Amino acid sequence: MLECSVWMAGQSSSVTRGCDCLAHRFGNAADNGSRQPRYPSDMTDAEWAVVRPLLPVPGWMRGRGGQPEAYCHRAILDAIRYMVDNGIKWRAMPADFPPWDRVYAFFRRWRDHGLATEFHDRLRGQVRVRAGRDSEPTAAVIDSQSVKADAVVGVDSRGFDGGKLINGRKRHLVVDTFGLLLGVMVTAADIGDRTGAKVLLQRVADAHHRLELVWADGGYTGSLVGHCLAALALVLQVVKRSDGQKGFVVLPKRWIVERTNAWLMRTRRLARDYERRTTSAEAMAYWSMTLLMTRRLARPHPQPA
CATH class of the missing domain: 3.30.420.10 (Ribonuclease H-like superfamily/Ribonuclease H)
Known part of the structure; x- marks a missing residue:
């Protein structure tokens, strides 16, 4: 069983050896190295604990074809967050993230299939419920x-x-x-x-x-x-x-x-x-x-x- 990392107050955490994303557990992400946190846009472990259950299930896990993903979902999400937050070009993605074309392919797939909207809407529902609203x-x-x-x-x-x-x-x-x-x-x-x-x-x-x-x-x-x-x-x-x-x-x-x-x-x-x-x-x-x-x-x- 994969070991989960422990979050400490003020710590920004990204991919660890104990990452529990679907690409690590059931895909081929374990074949690629992990990365250490460096940027303010990286998810903390507390954020990842919120995000992990709300992520859409990949098509290759639902029998819809495609190859099991080779890069950690958490690393790819952090890469997209870095790009949006800092306004860089896709090809200027820092080297400690997965290759830029793989990150863009993930972004494009989520865009074209409405998964970015689905993920966003699930988060919005959680924020509203936590504030005591429907x-x-x-x-x-x-x-x-x-x-x-x-x-x-x-x-x-x-x-x-x-x-x-x-x-x-x-x-x-x-x-x-x-x-x-x-x-x-x-x-x-x-x-x-x-x-x-x-x-x-x-x-x-x-x-x-x-x-x-x-x-x-x-x-x-x-x-x-x-x-x-x-x-x-x-x-x-x-x-x-x-x-x-x-x-x-x-x-x-x-x-x-x-x-x-x-x-x-x-x-x-x-x-x-x-x-x-x-x-x-x-x-x-x-x-x-x-x-x-x-x-x-x-x-x-x-x-x-």
């Missing part, structure tokens, strides 16, 4: 964020946001009342908020059947309000600034999604859009939020007085 939300907040696009982004998926004066892409976000992602859609920056919201809210409503109320800013007025009620059974409530307000004012509910935008921008890969595909840009947002949630879940749970 795993599925009944209220949400929607907003968009325009970011500059790198030169690799093609003209077919980029545009100019005249309001923000940004040439790039736009992230349309729906978050719960904790600021955790319920859905993200990346479009060209010239796509209007209402146009993007119509598609994204349909996806979110299909995935979260208990959702009843969505708060939004003044950019979501008009026919979208009636469409949400008639087609999606959602109440879209617009939170507007008072006519007499001047300067920056924190508005009820809207600050929640603004904080989520700030969380995403803290991971350097998302400070600018570097992805050739919009699906990759969406996956990066989900991976960014997993860093936040695993760290929250790894904290000692406060005991009631």
Whole structure:
């Protein structure tokens, strides 16, 4: 039986000889060497204890074909976390991680099969339950964020946001009342908020059947309000600034999604859009939020007085 490592307070732990990931237990990861922790983005043992039961089971273990994986899942997750957190190129992956093409193949497989979203959603449910809420939300907040696009982004998926004066892409976000992602859609920056919201809210409503109320800013007025009620059974409530307000004012509910935008921008890969595909840009947002949630879940749970 494999021996598990012991976590100590303040210790950042990565792959050890006693790693209990599926690739070590049932695959060929034992044929490759382990790595020592070096980076702030590496999972601690407390984080890994949370993550390990929530990981999707690989296809080769479910009889769906494919070779047993040769690299530790924990090492690959740490590599993706490092890339998202530090904004490096795939080919610039540090040598102590698995080869960059294997890490990218793992990222691409999870992106194309919806596994990154599945993993993210399981973590979000755990965060909500730990906070004393139901795993599925009944209220949400929607907003968009325009970011500059790198030169690799093609003209077919980029545009100019005249309001923000940004040439790039736009992230349309729906978050719960904790600021955790319920859905993200990346479009060209010239796509209007209402146009993007119509598609994204349909996806979110299909995935979260208990959702009843969505708060939004003044950019979501008009026919979208009636469409949400008639087609999606959602109440879209617009939170507007008072006519007499001047300067920056924190508005009820809207600050929640603004904080989520700030969380995403803290991971350097998302400070600018570097992805050739919009699906990759969406996956990066989900991976960014997993860093936040695993760290929250790894904290000692406060005991009631």
